[in-house]
Amino acid sequence: MTTRVWLILLLFAAARAALADEVVLRDGTRLTGCLARDEGTRVLVWRTLADFPATFEEHSWSDVREVRIERGPEFDAHPELQDLSVTHIEVEPRLVGLHGLYHYDETGAVSLRPRLELPHLPGHVDPERAARAVRDLGDAALLRPEEAAANVELAYRPGQRITFRAHVVNTGFAAARPFQYAFAIDGREIGRGRAEQRLGVLERAAFEQEWAWQEGEHTVAFRVLPGAEEIASCNDERREALWAWPFFFAVSRARVAYAHGRRNTLGSFSFEDYYQWHLDLMNELFRRSVYPSQPQGIRARVRLDRILYLDEAGWGPETDQAIDRALVGRDGLGRHQGGWVWRDSDAERAGAWPEPAAPFFGAVTEWSLPHELGHQLGLVDLYGFDYHGADAVAGAAGRPLRTAHFFRHPRVMMHWHGPHLFSESSAAYLNRTWNRPRGIYGEYLFETPERVALVVLDVNSRPLAGARVRLYQRGVRVDPDRPPVQEEGLLWRPVLEDGDFPGRIDPTPVIEGTTDAEGRLPLPNRPVRAVRTLNGYERRPNPFGNINVVGQRGLMLVEVAAAAGDGRDLFWLELIDLNLACARGHADLHVETLRTGSSSEDSPPPPNGARLETADGARFVVVWDGPREQAVHQQPHRYQVYRRVASEGLNFEPWECLATVGADARRLEVGRLDDLADRPAWFTDYRRVAFAVSTLNERGVESGLVELFAPRLDRVNGLHREPLELGGRCFLTLDDAASVACIRGPGLFEDWTPSGPDGDHGGLRFDTNAAGARVSCRFDRHAVYLYAPGSTLAERCLGAPWEAGDAPGLFRHVADASVDRDGSVAAADFENRRVQVFDAEGAVRLCVTGPEPGQAFEHKPRRVRLRDGLLAVRDEAGVFYVLRLDLERGTWTLLGSRQEAEDCDFEVTRAGELLVLCRASGLIRRCAADGRVLAETDSLGGVRLEQPRGLVLEQDGAVTTFNAFAELATGRVE
Numbered sequence: 001m002t003t004r005v006w007l008i009l010l011l012f013a014a015a016r017a018a019l020a021d022e023v024v025l026r027d028g029t030r031l032t033g034c035l036a037r038d039e040g041t042r043v044l045v046w047r048t049l050a051d052f053p054a055t056f057e058e059h060s061w062s063d064v065r066e067v068r069i070e071r072g073p074e075f076d077a078h079p080e081l082q083d084l085s086v087t088h089i090e091v092e093p094r095l096v097g098l099h100g101l102y103h104y105d106e107t108g109a110v111s112l113r114p115r116l117e118l119p120h121l122p123g124h125v126d127p128e129r130a131a132r133a134v135r136d137l138g139d140a141a142l143l144r145p146e147e148a149a150a151n152v153e154l155a156y157r158p159g160q161r162i163t164f165r166a167h168v169v170n171t172g173f174a175a176a177r178p179f180q181y182a183f184a185i186d187g188r189e190i191g192r193g194r195a196e197q198r199l200g201v202l203e204r205a206a207f208e209q210e211w212a213w214q215e216g217e218h219t220v221a222f223r224v225l226p227g228a229e230e231i232a233s234c235n236d237e238r239r240e241a242l243w244a245w246p247f248f249f250a251v252s253r254a255r256v257a258y259a260h261g262r263r264n265t266l267g268s269f270s271f272e273d274y275y276q277w278h279l280d281l282m283n284e285l286f287r288r289s290v291y292p293s294q295p296q297g298i299r300a301r302v303r304l305d306r307i308l309y310l311d312e313a314g315w316g317p318e319t320d321q322a323i324d325r326a327l328v329g330r331d332g333l334g335r336h337q338g339g340w341v342w343r344d345s346d347a348e349r350a351g352a353w354p355e356p357a358a359p360f361f362g363a364v365t366e367w368s369l370p371h372e373l374g375h376q377l378g379l380v381d382l383y384g385f386d387y388h389g390a391d392a393v394a395g396a397a398g399r400p401l402r403t404a405h406f407f408r409h410p411r412v413m414m415h416w417h418g419p420h421l422f423s424e425s426s427a428a429y430l431n432r433t434w435n436r437p438r439g440i441y442g443e444y445l446f447e448t449p450e451r452v453a454l455v456v457l458d459v460n461s462r463p464l465a466g467a468r469v470r471l472y473q474r475g476v477r478v479d480p481d482r483p484p485v486q487e488e489g490l491l492w493r494p495v496l497e498d499g500d501f502p503g504r505i506d507p508t509p510v511i512e513g514t515t516d517a518e519g520r521l522p523l524p525n526r527p528v529r530a531v532r533t534l535n536g537y538e539r540r541p542n543p544f545g546n547i548n549v550v551g552q553r554g555l556m557l558v559e560v561a562a563a564a565g566d567g568r569d570l571f572w573l574e575l576i577d578l579n580l581a582c583a584r585g586h587a588d589l590h591v592e593t594l595r596t597g598s599s600s601e602d603s604p605p606p607p608n609g610a611r612l613e614t615a616d617g618a619r620f621v622v623v624w625d626g627p628r629e630q631a632v633h634q635q636p637h638r639y640q641v642y643r644r645v646a647s648e649g650l651n652f653e654p655w656e657c658l659a660t661v662g663a664d665a666r667r668l669e670v671g672r673l674d675d676l677a678d679r680p681a682w683f684t685d686y687r688r689v690a691f692a693v694s695t696l697n698e699r700g701v702e703s704g705l706v707e708l709f710a711p712r713l714d715r716v717n718g719l720h721r722e723p724l725e726l727g728g729r730c731f732l733t734l735d736d737a738a739s740v741a742c743i744r745g746p747g748l749f750e751d752w753t754p755s756g757p758d759g760d761h762g763g764l765r766f767d768t769n770a771a772g773a774r775v776s777c778r779f780d781r782h783a784v785y786l787y788a789p790g791s792t793l794a795e796r797c798l799g800a801p802w803e804a805g806d807a808p809g810l811f812r813h814v815a816d817a818s819v820d821r822d823g824s825v826a827a828a829d830f831e832n833r834r835v836q837v838f839d840a841e842g843a844v845r846l847c848v849t850g851p852e853p854g855q856a857f858e859h860k861p862r863r864v865r866l867r868d869g870l871l872a873v874r875d876e877a878g879v880f881y882v883l884r885l886d887l888e889r890g891t892w893t894l895l896g897s898r899q900e901a902e903d904c905d906f907e908v909t910r911a912g913e914l915l916v917l918c919r920a921s922g923l924i925r926r927c928a929a930d931g932r933v934l935a936e937t938d939s940l941g942g943v944r945l946e947q948p949r950g951l952v953l954e955q956d957g958a959v960t961t962f963n964a965f966a967e968l969a970t971g972r973v974e
Helices: 003-017 127-133 138-142 253-260 271-288 317-327 368-376 424-432 575-583
Strands: 021-025 030-038 042-046 057-060 064-068 084-092 102-104 110-112 161-170 179-185 188-195 204-212 219-225 237-241 245-252 302-310 339-341 451-457 468-473 485-487 490-492 511-514 520-522 555-561 568-574 589-595 608-615 619-625 638-645 656-662 667-671 689-696 706-710 716-721 730-734 739-743 748-752 765-768 774-778 783-787 796-799 814-819 825-829 834-838 844-848 861-867 870-875 879-886 891-899 904-908 914-918 923-927 933-937 949-953 959-962 968-971
Touching (some): 021 042, 084 219, 084 237, 161 179, 161 219, 253 271, 253 302, 271 368, 302 317, 568 575, 619 689, 619 706, 638 667, 656 667, 716 959, 844 879, 844 891, 861 904, 879 914
Parallel strands (some): 245 302, 451 589, 765 814, 814 861
Antiparallel strands (some): 030 042, 102 110, 219 237, 555 568, 608 619, 730 739, 774 783, 814 825, 834 844, 861 870, 879 891, 923 933, 949 959
């Protein structure tokens, strides 16, 4: 056996040992010690490298739970073989792309014109020269885009001479031998040749072929016939759709050389192969994105037309100028339909590339690239329709509305990066514009039906007449200086058109109305600045008003309040649903049906005394009382119990019926809280589980739903008691609700939201003193808000909301705030690494910059408690400091310190002792100021502490906390 054969066998053996990928199937099967490749719609598995690439197992993504990539550095062993790779095929002359030529005004209207006033976009346009090529019609371009583009060549002519230029690079580790090559159109060979030169490692060559352009959907292919054994054969041919949109790649030679050192998931050592494969995946996802309105999938395709190999690929002007020179024609217009630039960091430019043991190039699918290239085609981020729910809106009943929203179909490419198909709205847009130049963004959001109506139903799916409906819109600010407009029984409010599309819901409704006898409410078509794009999309009057192409204005919160009672339900209206109605052939009318929990005229009475309790401090139980005397037709025949994730709109997260029980039933165990909230909610801190109970009579008519809310206790960050004259109730802050929940014994029964001129303020930290005064803060607001006893409206604030600073009285992220009995306030000024103490008038009295004057905090302060002139501080490393303050002299003294490893709640006593509640271990420690443990307990008042949250120091020296699911526990730590 020859030495070379032995070497190849050793390399295969080493690579086989390095195959440590794992694929976990949904049936529990684990495929280990393999090579896996994620292709979005399927996962390919090779058991050995010797099988690669021909013999593989194919698993549909619907059958796959997880793919883990684990490959050692021996996987990157370099065979001393050649590897000819066809990197891309250029098509010349190149058609003009319209990137950089669109203007977006303050209303979100888009028009084709040279963008002279905007920053330079490398590779897209030279504004001065483009001004001669594209006619600047001013505002007239809003409706006459064809005139603006009249002098721009946007399509080939039949018979026009086209030149194909195919590029080949040797990505192996030995010089390549002479080879043959061939061009083909639609599989029929049109040219053949032989390359006599021996390409060295990473040496390139190009080959040309002419062709007369023909109408229709044709493909071009270029194939090399290697004259020797190669590392990989998957890169010997490129076949491209000639109707595909051409992209460019720009990359430094250093990055290409780095990629050459590592084997990618295709089996080659090529930067170009790996990222070309991502375009192939993109085309495959196009093909498979099939919907009822798009039964053939997406007709459009993409291809790589050009690679710019740069000496410099940083963020400086040199890189931009090099891209401009290559991509911008003499007329100042870009000759491409999009692309991607790999920018090297300063460290990479200095040669500090990751070692092989670091996350390595090419091992996994970079789903971010198809997503980002989707933007180049004009597709918007669908996660822009997610709403975090942290803003409170003053509802019709005088109580705040707060709900989050998650896009209806999240598992699509432009919502998440992958592995996902493209959405139906993306497919409809790309199919309509498959042969049109790229450069405009989100124009398909403009397309809405001529009429839109809401139909509101009650709990029995009957029309709910006389219901008051209010619609609150994100991305707008209602104009306070313009009066509302009355229109056919509806009211709509003008909004400011200043180019600002805020990401929050405006607290004033933009539309109000009352449903008719059929439960119907036609929505008004609010006036817009008219737009017609080159691709035929028009922005006309519609319920959302001046729709902008990013989509901030494409979401409305709908509040429905029944005419009788104070119940209300919340829904979401997505602009995408209106776009889809047009794509599905309903451009004349779209009806959104909203089913509420309100009762019907002949509904039986709802259950009495419905409440939420806990069983063994671990499980929720819905409890209700028996009915009062009722007429026969109103007597209960059954009860129904429901649950849902109540942070979402009712039309996106409807009620799930848990059980139907008999007339004698009075309780139903509904499970642990941790088992209930399974809706994806990575985008929001607001997530609540709700239960409901209703009555059914003998005819199956249902009562209105009685809702019960469960606390999300894993997010609770404090417990506070109001004075007895205010009810003596315990209050706890819920991070995810950005609100304050009131408990009395087991079970949550009330919640409210601190609010002020710039929205809600609760959610991060909250504190109250013995007089009932309150403070709240949020990390991102750089301010502390103060409330009078019993008030939910902030009277004043400390700091400058939304404006960070390091001067006295300003903050850089407030991590916590605490109020003393005399009204003085301490705030953990996190990024400024200090604690600021204010007197009751709001003047800064102390800037505590460290444990002692002249000594800085080693770590940033995270939590504070101010009690009777004593300040307890906990930093981000878990170190507690107890300080005695002298506000008159402006000094402080360190009494002692202590460190706790786990997450803790704490209080400080008048004697300077520290009470520490350890959440994970369920212990309360009473510590001296110097850190010594004086007493420790795992129970209070006979109640064993399990997942305790929050700590209140009672006036008699006892402490109160609560177990899982708000089971209160009170006692002494002795």
